[in-house]
Amino acid sequence: MSESFTLSFRPDISLTLEGDRLTLQSTSESLTLEHPKPGLRSALEQLLHSALTIAQLTALVVEADGVEAGLDFEADLQKLIYLGWISHSVLPLATAVPIAENYQLITPVFDWQQPLTLSRFAFLHQDNQQFVLESPLSKAKIILLDWRSSALIAKLVQFNSPFTLENLVETLIDAEIGQSFLKLLIATQMIPLEPETKALAQWEFHNLLFHRQTRSERLDDLQKSKLPRFEDREQLGVVKPPMSNRVIPLEKPALAILAQTDCSLTQAIEARQSIREYDDLPITLNQLAEFLYRCARVKEVYNLEDNPLNMGEFTKRPYPCGGGLYELEIYPVINRCQGLNSGLYHYQPLSHTLHLIADKHEVEVLIYDAWKATGQQDIPQVLFIVTARFGRLFWKYHAIGYGLILKHIGVLYQTFYLVATAMKLAPSAIGAGNSEQFGLIANLNEYEEASVGEFSLGSLKQTNDNPS
Ligand SMILES: Cc1cc2nc3c(=O)[nH]c(=O)nc-3n(C[C@H](O)[C@H](O)[C@H](O)COP(=O)(O)O)c2cc1C
Structure with missing residues (x-):
């Protein structure tokens, strides 16, 4: 299989020679070889260019350093591949760049007459002025180097006239190169040879992509996560x-x-x-005040003594938060509350104050949506719309940032539930809301801050079981 591909180091890996010492450096690790033999040195240098196959590289080593050195080289190369340090190319069409460790190309057994179609999980996007094919099922991203590779991929999604090697000749590229390109797509799981299992079939494309992207960091994200400084203080201050x-x-x-x-x-x-x-009898302003204080106030503002990233101040609050960055903001929408006019407010957790930002008639639609989501029982007396200021997390937790926000919402919901229970109030989480609508009313730029959760609260019905 890999005879079809030429090999090169992943683009971020550098090779330096100082005297008789050769160092390979990735974003997170380095590997130093003392006194590398000439054949090995030359093979490693070739890996900067992506021109040779494994067999050709090994031949270089064997010729200069002997057969045993050739065997060692092949074994070491497999280790580098497994680490995700090696890209595989089918020139001039495409390069498969590893994005995860424990990297392996799948070697399939298949018949060239078999119809081939692109996986429903594969997607193309523009990244850094390159056209890139990715899939949450793949540990590689395929950089398309030539318009003909995009054309071949377009062919691979035509379910009605499935693609076989035979059709290839009619298309745009030399059959051997086209075949190697298909092999690369199969080896990187962009083209499945087996039907989906039952377990895989239940996954929506975006759920699997989100799952994969928010679990462990990708090799090509490590570069980004060399932390930038926390620059936009004005906008991303410790409280809004x-x-x-x-x-x-x-x-x-x-x-x-x-x-x-x-x-x-x-x-x-x-x-x-x-x-x-x-x-x-609706909830009172004092109950609302106590609830917000117990769930979400700023308890303390502090500076980290060891703060090389110049991240500014931090806060302590009743609920936990990844990195202590506290990106969530709470907007109480008041429908009925004794002592407080209806309308949309923002809660300031440092000064423990509410700030009116819209009157009742502007927010009725938000209350209506929440009422629909709760099965049209009583109309919520208070609806908390929770937003995230994305920038407070994204500069640090790049790819996992949005997943982290959803975890924080869960943490806040449970705090809401337990405090409401202790206070003998009526709480309920709400699973969906209209971020666009809320953004318009609260005048938010959706990419800076948007609603990510909703929660309703009200006074508990007075019964014999629930005395006040
Ligand atoms: C993330 C989340 C979303 C929820 N969304 C809604 C919702 O949209 N509407 C609703 O009436 N209840 C919603 N609930 C409440 C659940 O229906 C409720 O927790 C579940 O039925 C179990 O009942 P219990 O909370 O009384 O134990 C949600 C709960 C959670 C944790």
Whole structure:
């Protein structure tokens, strides 16, 4: 299989020679060879250019250093391939660049008459002025070097007239090169030879892509994650600047007294449930204030002593957050609350204040959407719309950033649930919301900050089981 491909180092890998010492350097690791023999040295230098196959490289080593050295070289090359340091090319069409470790090209047994189609998980996109084929099933990204490779890929999605090697000759490229290109796509799992398993069939394209991209870091992301400085302080400060000067100061609850009177953790966890029916007497401003204080206030602002990235200040809050960066913002939408006018507010967790940003008539649509999502039971008295200021995380947690935000939403929801239970309020998470609509009302740039979660809250119906 690999005889069809020429080999080269992954583009970020450099080779330096100092005297008799040869060093290979990737973004995260380096490998030094003392006194490399001439054949080995020349083969490694060839790997900077992607012109030779494994057999040709090994022949170079054998010719200069002997047969045994050739065998060692082949074994070492396999280790480099496994580490993801080696790209495979079919010139002039394409190069497969590893994006994950434990890299292996799959060597399939197949019949050239077999119809071939591109995997439904494969996708093409422009990256760094290159046309790149990727798939969450593949540990490689295929850089298309020539327009004919894009044309061949277009052929491979024509399910009605499936592509076989025989059709190739009619197309644009020398049959042998075309065959090697197909082999590369098969070896990197861009073309499946087997039907999808039941387990794979249940995956939507975007779910599998998101899963793969947000679990472990890709080899080609390591470069990016050499952390940039935390530059845009103004916009990405530790708390969002006040959004309006129509300020509602909030009471702070006496935590020492609550620590004596609250139900136990076990009782809170056991009693917690999603409740979408409310008492006629709505939640009060003081309850809302206590709820926000206990769930989401800034407890402390501090500086890291060892802060080489110049990241500015950090905060401590009641719920945990990756990197302590706290990107989530809470916007209470008030429908019915004793002591507070209806409308859209932003919660300032440092000053523990609410800032009115839109009046009731502008936000009715948000309440309506939430009501629909809760099965049209009682209309939520308070709806919390939670946004993320993406930049607070993305500069550091590049590829896993969005996944991390969703984890933070989960963490905040559970804090909301438990505090609401302890306070004898009626909480419910809401699984969907309209980010675009909210962005328009709150005047947000969707790529800087957008809603990522919704949660409803209200007063608990007074019954014999729920005395006030
Ligand atoms: C992430 C998440 C999303 C949810 N979305 C909704 C929703 O859109 N509408 C709703 O009425 N309940 C929603 N719920 C509440 C669940 O329906 C509820 O947690 C589940 O039925 C279990 O009931 P319990 O919370 O009373 O134990 C959601 C819960 C979570 C954790």
